[in-house]
Amino acid sequence: MIAVVEETQELRKQGSGNGGAVIASLRRASKNYGAVQALRQVDFTIRAGELVALLGPNGAGKTTAVKLFLGLAKPTTGTVGVFGGNPIYAEVRTRIGAMLQVAKVPETLRVREHIDLFSSYYPRPLPIDEILTLAGLQEIKDREFGELSGGQRQRVLFALALCGDPDILFLDEPTVGLDVESRRVLWEEIRRLVARGKTVLLTTHYLEEADALADRVVVINRGEIIAEGTPAEIKASTAGRRIRCVTSLDIETVRGLPGVIEVRRDRAGLEIRAGSAEPILRELLIRDAGISNIEVTSAGLEEAFLALTGTNNDAT
Amino acid sequence: MATAPITLVDNSWVRPLSQTLTIYFKEAKYEFLTRLRLRAYSISTITFPLMFYVLFGLVLNQKDAPVGGVGIATYLIPSYGTFGVMGASLFGTASGLAAERGLGWLQVKRASPMPPFAYFMAKVALGMTFSCVVATLLLLLGVTFGGVHLSVLGATKLVAILVAGSLPFCAMGLAIGYFVGPNSAVATINLIYLPLSFCSGLWVPIMFLPKFMQQIAHFLPPYHLAQLALSVVGAGQHESNWIHWEALIGFSLICLGVARLGFHRDEGKTYG
Numbered sequence: 001m002i003a004v005v006e007e008t009q010e011l012r013k014q015g016s017g018n019g020g021a022v023i024a025s026l027r028r029a030s031k032n033y034g035a036v037q038a039l040r041q042v043d044f045t046i047r048a049g050e051l052v053a054l055l056g057p058n059g060a061g062k063t064t065a066v067k068l069f070l071g072l073a074k075p076t077t078g079t080v081g082v083f084g085g086n087p088i089y090a091e092v093r094t095r096i097g098a099m100l101q102v103a104k105v106p107e108t109l110r111v112r113e114h115i116d117l118f119s120s121y122y123p124r125p126l127p128i129d130e131i132l133t134l135a136g137l138q139e140i141k142d143r144e145f146g147e148l149s150g151g152q153r154q155r156v157l158f159a160l161a162l163c164g165d166p167d168i169l170f171l172d173e174p175t176v177g178l179d180v181e182s183r184r185v186l187w188e189e190i191r192r193l194v195a196r197g198k199t200v201l202l203t204t205h206y207l208e209e210a211d212a213l214a215d216r217v218v219v220i221n222r223g224e225i226i227a228e229g230t231p232a233e234i235k236a237s238t239a240g241r242r243i244r245c246v247t248s249l250d251i252e253t254v255r256g257l258p259g260v261i262e263v264r265r266d267r268a269g270l271e272i273r274a275g276s277a278e279p280i281l282r283e284l285l286i287r288d289a290g291i292s293n294i295e296v297t298s299a300g301l302e303e304a305f306l307a308l309t310g311t312n313n314d315a316t
Numbered sequence: 317m318a319t320a321p322i323t324l325v326d327n328s329w330v331r332p333l334s335q336t337l338t339i340y341f342k343e344a345k346y347e348f349l350t351r352l353r354l355r356a357y358s359i360s361t362i363t364f365p366l367m368f369y370v371l372f373g374l375v376l377n378q379k380d381a382p383v384g385g386v387g388i389a390t391y392l393i394p395s396y397g398t399f400g401v402m403g404a405s406l407f408g409t410a411s412g413l414a415a416e417r418g419l420g421w422l423q424v425k426r427a428s429p430m431p432p433f434a435y436f437m438a439k440v441a442l443g444m445t446f447s448c449v450v451a452t453l454l455l456l457l458g459v460t461f462g463g464v465h466l467s468v469l470g471a472t473k474l475v476a477i478l479v480a481g482s483l484p485f486c487a488m489g490l491a492i493g494y495f496v497g498p499n500s501a502v503a504t505i506n507l508i509y510l511p512l513s514f515c516s517g518l519w520v521p522i523m524f525l526p527k528f529m530q531q532i533a534h535f536l537p538p539y540h541l542a543q544l545a546l547s548v549v550g551a552g553q554h555e556s557n558w559i560h561w562e563a564l565i566g567f568s569l570i571c572l573g574v575a576r577l578g579f580h581r582d583e584g585k586t587y588g
Contacts, residue, residue: 070427090429091329098427102420104498108353113346120342121430123331144353160424 020047023168023199024069029078031064031223038064040223041078046168046201051194053214054203061223062203063101066172069201070098082168094122097166099157099174107146111137111156114145115163122164135159135189151182158189169193171202175209187213241277244295245269247288257283269293331431340434347438348445351408358446361407365400365450366457368519369393374462383521384551389462391521393454394545394552397478398538399518400450405485406492406505408443413493414501417582440486447482451475466549474548481541484564487571488537494578512538522553537567 024046031039039061046052054062067073068080071087085092105114112128119125132138135155140148145156154174161169171190175183183206190213194200204210210217211231219227219234227234246269247254254270255263257280262273274280277296284291351357373392383391416422425435455471458464466474489505496504513519515529516538522530533539540560546552 072423072427090331090431093427093429094329096427098424100420100424100427102424104415104419105421105424106350106416108350109346113349117342117346118428120335120339121428123329123335157424160428164428 020049022046023048024082024201025080026065026068026075027079027081029065029068029075029080031061031068031073032076037223039068039075042220042223042225044218044225046199048167048199049194049197050215051190051200051202051213053210053217054201054220055205055207055210055217056203056220057205060220062205062220063172064223065220066098066100066170066201066203069170070096070100094164095167097161097164097169099161099169099171101172101176102157105145105153105157108144110142110144111148111159112141114156115159118160119163124165125163126165128163131159131163134162134192136185149182151178151185154178154182154186155189158186162193166198168199169201171200173203173205175204175206183209241274242297243272243274243277243280243284244293244297245272245284245291246293247284247291249284249288249291253287254284331429336431336434339431340437343430343434343438344441347412347442351412351442351446357407357411361400361404361446362450362453364403365396366453368399369396369454369457373458377462384523384546384553386549386551387463389458390464390466390549391546391551393458393464394474394478394549395518395521395542397451397454397474397545398481398516398542399513400454401447401478401482401541402485402509402513402518402538404446404450405443405482406489406509407502408446409439409486409489410493410496410505411501412439412442413490414496415498417493418498436490439490440483443486443489444479444482448475448479451478470548474545477544477548478541481544481564484537484541484568484571487568487575491571491574491578494575494582512536515539516542518542537564540564540567 022045026039026042026044029039029042029044030037042061042065044065054065056062064073068075069082069087071080071082071089071093074088080087082092083095087093087096109117112132115128115131119128119131125131126134129138132141135158137152137155137159140152145153148156158171158174161171174190175186178186187209190200190202202209202213214231217227217229217231217234218225244266249270251263251265251270254260254272259274259276259279260272261275264271272280281294281296284294369392373389373396377388382388413422416425422435426432452475455464455466455475459466459471492505492508493501515525516522516533516536517525517530518538522533522539522542525533540563543552543555544557544560544564547554547557
């Protein structure tokens with residue numbers, strides 16, 4: 001099953017390339033809440049069939065961007081378009097599915113009752129059995145929402161996003177607070193959607209999640225898009241390297257070497273984060289003949305992300 | 317880069333009437349089921365007025381002490397009926413709205429193509445349904461155990477007035493629901509509901525209240541609903557019913573205006 005899904009994803013990536021038509025966009029969109037600038041002049045497009053991850057720390061503006069796309073917030077300046085229309089209108093919303101962060105859902109309704117109600121809002125809903133199967137809810141369809149576990153609750157909200165058979169889905173931090181197992185289950189369900197030709201925007205602050213799911217990652221921080229590309233490109237663009245070594249040089253000296261981003265004491269040695277490893281290694285070897293246990297690894301998406309947002313934070 | 321969107325939305329799309337009706341029906345049905353299963357609402361809104369009635373109308377009833385020209389068991393049906401209607405309407409609308417608005421559920425629904433009006437109508441329908449249940453049960457108790465005599469027409473009229481009378485309080489509930497937080501909703505409603513009931517003469521008949529309180533009562537909407545209901549059983553202050561209807565309609569419009577303000581304030585804050 002997983003193999004099949006991955007194959008389809010691969011095909012889709014090759015097929016779509018740059019060619020998918022734009023189906024949703026923010027154009028120079030800003031959003032202010034009072035004095036707080038949640039989004040600043042953001043340009044953001046979503047193309048048919050792709051899975052875009054909007055990645056950023058808490059408070060970066062991810063949810064605000066989703067709200068603009070859903071017509072739940074109006075941009076202070078700039079425009080938003082979904083399927084060439086304004087998402088405040090019901091005819092546009094019939095083609096959108098949304099999974100939002102919600103603190104409390106009516107707890108005394110059963111799973112299938114929630115789905116039945118939401119299905120009635122859409123002109124061509126999926127059959128309820130199909131929704132239950134897609135979201136993995138068949139066995140708990142008669143349970144009241146209040147009796148469900150965290151993972152099951154997220155899957156119900158996911159099912160509500162699905163039930164109108166939308167062309168585009170906006171998933172706002174779909175796996176937040178879930179354990180590893182539940183997260184993987186939901187990932188699988190999201191992959192299956194994309195394999196069915198749906199377009200998905202998901203926000204996350206789990207870097208692993210963006211890496212595992214997305215065709216394209218858009219990194220956002222403090223209301224601005226600071227990087228964009230495939231997960232591999234994001235990693236490459238920062239070219240992060242991590243060097244571990246045991247050295248007699250003191251930490252301040254190492255920190256002063258050109259190209260060093262961060263130095264931490266790591267057990268017996270130092271852990272150095274830098275743009276590229278070679279110049280630093282050269283310096284280290286010249287300055288400390290007794291240096292040992294050198295280990296160079298490429299930084300993960302996590303380091304790339306920290307580097308991106310960290311650099312940005314220093315700049316402002 | 318600027319590829320034209322593949323599929324534009326059909327702007328002429330209008331939801332067929334049958335589908336719209338289905339949404340309104342399901343919204344109301346599930347609102348009802350949600351609340352029915354929520355014991356805190358269904359039990360308390362129905363049992364409190366009944367309990368009061370059993371206690372003061374039936375158990376502590378002194379048969380030789382008529383109030384306003386009728387027996388106490390008869391007088392207290394419209395009186396506690398109004399009290400019950402207020403509770404069912406205020407709690408039915410305000411607490412649900414405040415919680416769903418404050419904790420994000422309303423936003424999930426707003427992101428869907430649900431017609432917003434269906435959501436509010438479901439709350440009003442809920443308030444009216446529970447009002448009808450309370451009024452009917454009070455009447456049944458009175459007729460069965462309190463020796464209350466009322467014609468079928470009179471009984472129907474009484475229930476109809478009480479159910480119609482739930483509308484102003486549903487409107488009031490929507491207004492409150494837009495201005496209180498999810499955690500303070502129940503406390504706020506009680507803070508309004510209980511003093512208002514007492515001052516309108518729903519617990520202690522109005523003529524036993526001090527004169528100045530009787531004056532104040534004229535400015536309180538539950539007083540007017542109680543007087544309309546009392547006039548059906550031949551009790552009450554015998555004022556013109558038009559005054560009461562006008563007062564209730566005016567009050568409803570004010571509350572709807574406030575609720576509308578709240579709605580737009582919310583849209584401005586979260587959606588604006």
